[in-house]
Amino acid sequence: MQVRRAGPADLPALLALEQNFPGDRMSARSMRRLLAADSAAIWVARSGGLTLGSLVLLTRRNSAVARIYSVVVDPAARGQGIAGRLVNAAERHARLGKKALMSLEVRADNAPARALYRRLGYAETAVLRAYYEDGADGLRLRRPLSG
Template sequence: MPATYTVRRAGPADLAALVALEQASFSYDRMSPRQYRRHLASPGAAVLLAEDAGALLGSALLFFRRGSALARLYSLATAAAARGRGIGKALLQAAEAEARRRGAARLRLEVRRDNAAAVQLYEKHGYRRIAELAAYYDDGADAWRYEKSLIASPPP
């Protein structure tokens, strides 16, 4: 099935849809409308979204620290009805491109150990597990920390 969606930078008009996706996607550590509003306006954050005919299919939130070569993928969510369409992959690739554009050499993220689909996505796209984080989430779930170099390796 060909991709019929676009990935773009989110803006203030996307706030309600982003918050609705957040509520539907996560049962823990949810971001509030106030937090999203702040991230949408912050030069240290990038909110990306995938949409099809105005419908929000997924989102990704990245954080950047001035002077750091490390970017952080804080959140990646795909709407339940859009799963299996490559939305997660497209958002991950867009997040990596945005991090590179801002000069990051590495992208880091945390993921619940029990989120098999996300773990598979990250590992398939070159992320390596660098740490285990016990009771990382509000509900006590463990996490794994992953990282990927964004600098292309020279050919052998």
């Protein structure tokens, strides 16, 4: 398995992964903008010529906080540690950019993702009522990047 920074040639595979979301999907236009932005990094996990997962990381120049905006793993590849490897790559990138804290939002009803983030050291810091497009609640999670 290879985890690497995505480029424009990865756009079709990234959009195919987005189809795994029931809602709140990123458009091709949004994905192209993120691929070109200095304030974003997209990571892909690939194996056997297939893109099995992706992660979108957002940063701001004058902020010590990096934000995981999206993590998607192909349903057929879940349970293989792909999301954890993507998060680790994003954390390394954020540390290199002198970020002190990683933040993300996750659906309150997404027990597998919540368990993953808990294992990786993320703590729930806020409940976000009706945060998602379908009215589902979200949770804000954070993790210090020191050490």
